[in-house]
Amino acid sequence: MGQIRFTASLVIIATILVGCKPDKPPAPQTKLKNGSQATAAVYRSPLAVAVCPDGKTLYVSDRTAGCVTILNAASGEHIRNVKIGGEPGGLALSRNGKTLYVAQRKANSIALLDTARQVVTGHIPVGPWPVAVALAKNSNRLYSCNRGNHSVSVVDLAAGKEIKQIAVVRDPAFAVVTPDESRVVVANFMPAGAATDPNPASEISILDTKAMRQIARVKLPRGSTMARGLWVSPNGKWAYAVHLLGQFDLPVTQVEQGWVHTTALTIIDLTKPMPLATVLLDDLTNGAADPWAVVGSRDGKTLWISHRGVHEVSRLDIGHIHELLEGKIPAELAKIKDAQRDNIWVRIKKDKRQIAELARDLTALHISKTLARTPSGGKGPTGITLSPNENKLYVANYYDASVGVLDTAGGKLLNTISVGPQPQACSIRRGEIYFHDATRCYQRWHSCASCHLDQGRIDALPWDFMRDGIDNGKDVISLVHMHHTPPHNRRATRPDPRTCMKTGVLGSHMMPPAESEVDDLLAYVKSLRPEPNPNLLQFAPAAKRGKVIFEGKGNCSRCHPKPWFTDNKTYDVGTASKGDPDGKYDTPSLIEAYRTAPYLHDGRAATIKDALTKFDPKGLHGNLKALTPKEIEDLIAYVLSL
Ligand code: HEC
Ligand code: HEC
Structure with missing residues (x-):
């Protein structure tokens, strides 16, 4: 295992926790006999779930409790929490089930969990912020999606180390290796480039595993975001990506029938x-917001999709959908009319170009x-996995400390397995739940x-x-530190955080919140903290020089002061847009500017340099006129370090 750092046995003992350590706020801890710790109040947030090859054991990563919980799949018995450092996320099990690989976002590494001993035996450093892992079992490689620097790490498992970082598009969130292991398909969570480009949309990256580089980028339809869930058919021909589709340039006057999302x-x-x-x-009057994951059956005919926003799981007869796309339409279906005309499937059969209409139907x-x-x-279904015999689907329910067990034949919920006690939610957690609840x-179109x-x-x-007229789109604003930076919105249309939050809920959800819910939302947003740029070290000297320019001859501090x-x-x-006659915009905070591209009120600038x-x-x-090109580069390095 070469370079994998083995942890000392004492540490190993300490990692077998009866209760996991909280991330925040620290809860009182009790020392147990074996030197491990139990904690009083820790929120459980199951995120990903894996099942061992014999189907007997479930592994559930828990983001806020900082552990992998091991459960008996049949009885639901809680076996153990194994502590994982640095925000555990995606999981992958080796073919023999002996090693569980766990992405540790904040530790920039993959943890190796020995499933027999139920301890972490090592870590493999990868790129910054790994959130998902995919295994190539024959070639003995592991791929991690590193959101911190928009790359995918290639790990040689025999050597136990990363051998390459492949640049992808933006915020890689999930990856799947094709069955022949020649390609890795990667979902890029957010659109890259300017928001005013003709087709802003998340993309799917295709990597060649031999050449170890990105060989193609496939753009999802215009307005696609939240691309995460991905699955590849067993014959390697199809990739299925789930995502949101935003009609961002229609005025947000109603959310009905998918007008917005x-x-x-x-x-x-x-x-x-x-x-x-x-x-x-979605259904016509019932959205299926915030898709998170997709898995399929071994025969490639059925897909399962989790919808975090609406607390549901979809079962999709993808085999039949392919037949319909090929024009094999059952007589019963062919008879159904869409008002006076043929239904969409018949129209596609007659004219292949009609396929584009499906994205609106x-x-x-x-x-x-x-x-x-x-x-x-x-609440909040995220990771899903099928049992080895495919008769059950396991679903991690992020806000409910549980794993839902669905019967794949009938598609119904059989029972739920608890991953541990869930403390009563405080205002921050209630706000977080509301924020993620479509x-x-x-009509449940978005959260x-x-x-x-x-x-x-x-x-x-x-x-x-609508708050500032129509035909003048505004790039979404990060809410980190918003309560420190009134007035709100790009056009400073709201004076204080509370009014802004309340009208924000009405404007986007078309349903009024209770006063206590506004308090909870505010508490949640106030709890958000910036994360340091994970690539800080790389340009630290330039950023240091840039700071002097920012505060000095660049004259930036005048409007962007600390x-x-x-x-x-x-x-x-x-930067005036046509719809905003006076051209005045709220001076944005530059904190976390490294992750909030594109820039300016309408997102016209793909980079800080363009802005x-x-x-x-x-x-x-x-x-800017007083600066040399090199000084501008330094200035940009500083802004990216905030
Ligand atoms: C359809 C997309 C969309 C949805 C859904 C949405 N927002 Fe926003 N939000 C935006 C955009 C775009 C802006 C910037 C608007 C502007 O500048 O006029 C914004 C701005 C805000 C601001 C002002 C931030 C600041 O500092 O100026 C707050 C607060 C906010 N949203 C909260 C919420 C809350 C709470 C919800 C859920 C109830 C929500 N938003 C749902 C798109 C959305
Ligand atoms: C006169 C006040 C003023 C000065 C001086 C100023 N800015 Fe700005 N800055 C603004 C305003 C207003 C915006 C928003 C413009 C828009 O939304 O179209 C902005 C936007 C930005 C943005 C885009 C941020 C985002 O999230 O969209 C960056 C980056 C930025 N400024 C950096 C700088 C730098 C670097 C300097 C110094 C060279 C500087 N600014 C000087 C007022 C100022």
Whole structure:
């Protein structure tokens, strides 16, 4: 195992916890006889679930409790919590089931859990912020999605070390290795590039495992975000990606019938590679918001999808959908009319170009009876996995400390297994649950987290809300530190955080919140903390020089002063959009600017450099004219370090 760092046996003993350590706030701890610790109040947040090859044991990663919980799959008995450092996320089990690989986002490494001894035996360092792992079992490689630097690490498991980082598009969130192990298919969570580009959308990266590089980028339909769930068919021909589809340039006057958001599955033909079709997973009046994961059966005919926002799981008859796309339409279905005309499947049979219409058709899967949704047994279903004999589907319910067990034949919930006691939610946690709950939205089309992805941050799309007129989209604003930076919204339309939050709920969900719920949302948003740029070290000297320029001759501190990097005032810095006649915008905070691209009120700037140079032709935005190209680079390095 070469370079894997083996932990001392004492540490190993300490990692077998009866209760896991909390991340925040620290709870009182009790020493137990074996030197491990039990804690009083720790929220449980099951995120990913894996099942061992004999089907007897479940492994559940828990993000806030910081552990992998081991459960008896049949009896539901809680066997053990194994402590995992640095925010455990994605899981992968070796073929023989002896090693569980656990992504540790904050530790920039993969933990190796010995499933027989139930201890962590080593760590493999990878790129920053690994959130998901995928195994290539024959070639003995492991791939990790590193959101911190938009790369995928290739780990040689025999040597026990990372051998390459492959650059992908943006925020890789999930990866699947094709059955022949020649490709890795990667879902990039958020769109890259400017929000004013013709087709802002998340992309799927295709990596060649031999050449160890990205060989293709497949764009999902315009307005796609939250691309995470991914599965590849057993014959290696199809990749299935689940994601949101945002109609960001329609004014947000109603959310009904998918006016703002729909939930989609895109089928990608890996042999080309190109999208074949995008189908919608919602009902006409009942959204299926915030898809998280997708897995399929060994025969490739059935897909299962978790919908975090609506606490449900979908079962999709993908085999039949492929037949319909090939024009094999049962007589019963062919008879169904769409008002006066043929239904969508018949139209596609007559004219292949009609396939594009599927991405707008909320009836297609319902008239063909290829989709069924069912409760997941708890709030916030995330990771899912099938039992080895495929008669059960296990679902991690993030907010409910449970794993839902579904019967795959009937598609119904059989029971739920507890991963441990869940303390009563405090205001922050209640706010977090509301924020991620699309059932708080009229007809369940989206949650706050559908646009403010990643704990209150952004989705990189310019939405056209009514608060400042129409036809003038505004790039989503990160909510980190928002309570320190009133007034709110790009046009400073709301004076204080509370009013902003309340109108925010009404404007996006079309359902009024209770006063106590506004308090909870505020408590949650106030609890959000910036995370240091994971690539800080790389450009530290340049950032140091840039700081001097920022505070000196660049004249940036005038409007972006410490500590929040905004003076809370509005200015015209030469960026006026047609719909905003005076061109005045709220000075944005620059904290976490490294992860909030694109920039400026409508997201027209893909990079900080573009914001400061290309989009400031009149020289109104700071004193850029006084700087040399090298000084501008240093200045940018500093902004990226905030
Ligand atoms: C459809 C996408 C979308 C949804 C859903 C959404 N937001 Fe927003 N949010 C935005 C955009 C876009 C902005 C910037 C609007 C502007 O500048 O006019 C914003 C701005 C905000 C702001 C102001 C931030 C600041 O500092 O100026 C708050 C607070 C906020 N949203 C909270 C929420 C909450 C709470 C929810 C859920 C009830 C929510 N949002 C749902 C897109 C969305
Ligand atoms: C006169 C006040 C003022 C000065 C001086 C100023 N800015 Fe700004 N800055 C703004 C305003 C206002 C915006 C928002 C413009 C928009 O949304 O179109 C902005 C936006 C930005 C953004 C985009 C942030 C985002 O999230 O969209 C960056 C980066 C930035 N400024 C950096 C700088 C730097 C670096 C300097 C110094 C060279 C500087 N600013 C000087 C007022 C100022």
